[in-house]
Amino acid sequence: MIWKIFLFLLISFVSIAGITFPIVATPAHWYEFPLIMGLGENAKIIFFHVPTAWLTVVAFFMSTVYSIKYLRNKDIVDDIKAHTSAQLGMIFCILATVTGAVWAKFAWGSYWSWDPRQTSIFALLLIYGALFALRSAVEVEEKRATLSSVYSIIAFVTVPFFIFIMPRIMRGLHPGSADDTNAGPVVNFKMNGNMLLIFFLSLIGFTILYYWMWYVGYKSMLYKEKLNKQYH
Amino acid sequence: MNIVVALLYSALFDAFVLKNLPLFLYAFVLGNIGIAIASTLIASIIAKASSKGTLYPVLSFPILLPLMLTLIDLTKQAMDGTTFETSYIELAVLGCYDVVMIAASFLLFDFIWKD
Numbered sequence: 001m002i003w004k005i006f007l008f009l010l011i012s013f014v015s016i017a018g019i020t021f022p023i024v025a026t027p028a029h030w031y032e033f034p035l036i037m038g039l040g041e042n043a044k045i046i047f048f049h050v051p052t053a054w055l056t057v058v059a060f061f062m063s064t065v066y067s068i069k070y071l072r073n074k075d076i077v078d079d080i081k082a083h084t085s086a087q088l089g090m091i092f093c094i095l096a097t098v099t100g101a102v103w104a105k106f107a108w109g110s111y112w113s114w115d116p117r118q119t120s121i122f123a124l125l126l127i128y129g130a131l132f133a134l135r136s137a138v139e140v141e142e143k144r145a146t147l148s149s150v151y152s153i154i155a156f157v158t159v160p161f162f163i164f165i166m167p168r169i170m171r172g173l174h175p176g177s178a179d180d181t182n183a184g185p186v187v188n189f190k191m192n193g194n195m196l197l198i199f200f201l202s203l204i205g206f207t208i209l210y211y212w213m214w215y216v217g218y219k220s221m222l223y224k225e226k227l228n229k230q231y232h
Numbered sequence: 233m234n235i236v237v238a239l240l241y242s243a244l245f246d247a248f249v250l251k252n253l254p255l256f257l258y259a260f261v262l263g264n265i266g267i268a269i270a271s272t273l274i275a276s277i278i279a280k281a282s283s284k285g286t287l288y289p290v291l292s293f294p295i296l297l298p299l300m301l302t303l304i305d306l307t308k309q310a311m312d313g314t315t316f317e318t319s320y321i322e323l324a325v326l327g328c329y330d331v332v333m334i335a336a337s338f339l340l341f342d343f344i345w346k347d
């Protein structure tokens with residue numbers, strides 16, 4: 001219970017800090033952020049956009065871990081855990097795409113410009129959408145679990161290509177692409193100390209939030225399955 | 233069939249001149265291997281999943297996407313005549329995709345096929 005209160009306080013602080021702390025040219029107080037080259041006032045969405053993208057990777061990774069566990073043990077609870085994690089990963093992937101599109105409107109002029117990173121997050125949406133399509137096509141529970149575990153592992157194998165490799169080697173608009181001279185403000189830790197603090201707090205808060213959502217999700221799915229089996 | 237398409241392209245389109253032919257051939261062979269591996273794996277999943285084959289393009293298109301984007305980039309570079317040093321990264325990505333997909337197929341096929 002304590003950690004839930006702590007999480008609530010953490011996320012509220014991060015949200016308020018992320019939105020209201022002003023960005024000025026010469027920061028004088030501890031609550032002011034400096035300007036990042038080329039981004040200006042709209043840089044504050046970085047506190048929400050990068051954690052959702054990070055959470056997508058974490059959720060899909062956990063889905064793969066539980067899929068591997070299922071293939072070893074054939075315990076249906078592992079499949080439920082993997083499915084919940086995949087659902088959460090899908091939600092955060094959509095959120096990352098939407099926040100990215102909103103930021104793109106302010107920074108690049110249009111919501112969708114087929115930048116390599118935008119294209120690859122869209123491809124990721126398609127891959128995991130296909131996972132749900134596969135799950136709905138198979139009726140037998142054990143076969144469905146086996147096939148979706150296998151597909152989840154294959155899908156995760158392509159995730160490093162999409163998230164980490166391709167947007168860095170292809171030319172595009174997103175920070176960190178081959179056009180950029182540095183690897184972007186996040187990888188190079190060039191952000192100011194205050195921004196870095198809020199950013200990492202946001203990352204930690206979102207990760208704990210993911211764990212909580214996953215826990216509640218898989219428990220509720222487990223109970224739903226048990227109730228279904230009882231009455232049919 | 234891919235060879236036929238490549239030859240037809242070179243015959244019919246005037247601007248299709250490959251300035252760096254070895255690069256194109258490397259991309260051709262590695263790309264074909266990659267498509268074959270990924271498509272076979274997905275096809276085996278679909279064969280076990282349902283009697284209809286309509287799910288196959290839904291599953292295979294996103295899995296083949298990194299391969300397709302890299303291959304398109306490499307073909308363009310072969311037509312432009314870039315050297316091997318410059319396009320080394322894309323060739324490395326192609327090789328990685330092939331190796332990773334072969335490994336995944338070896339490990340996962342038993343789970344798919346055996347009941």
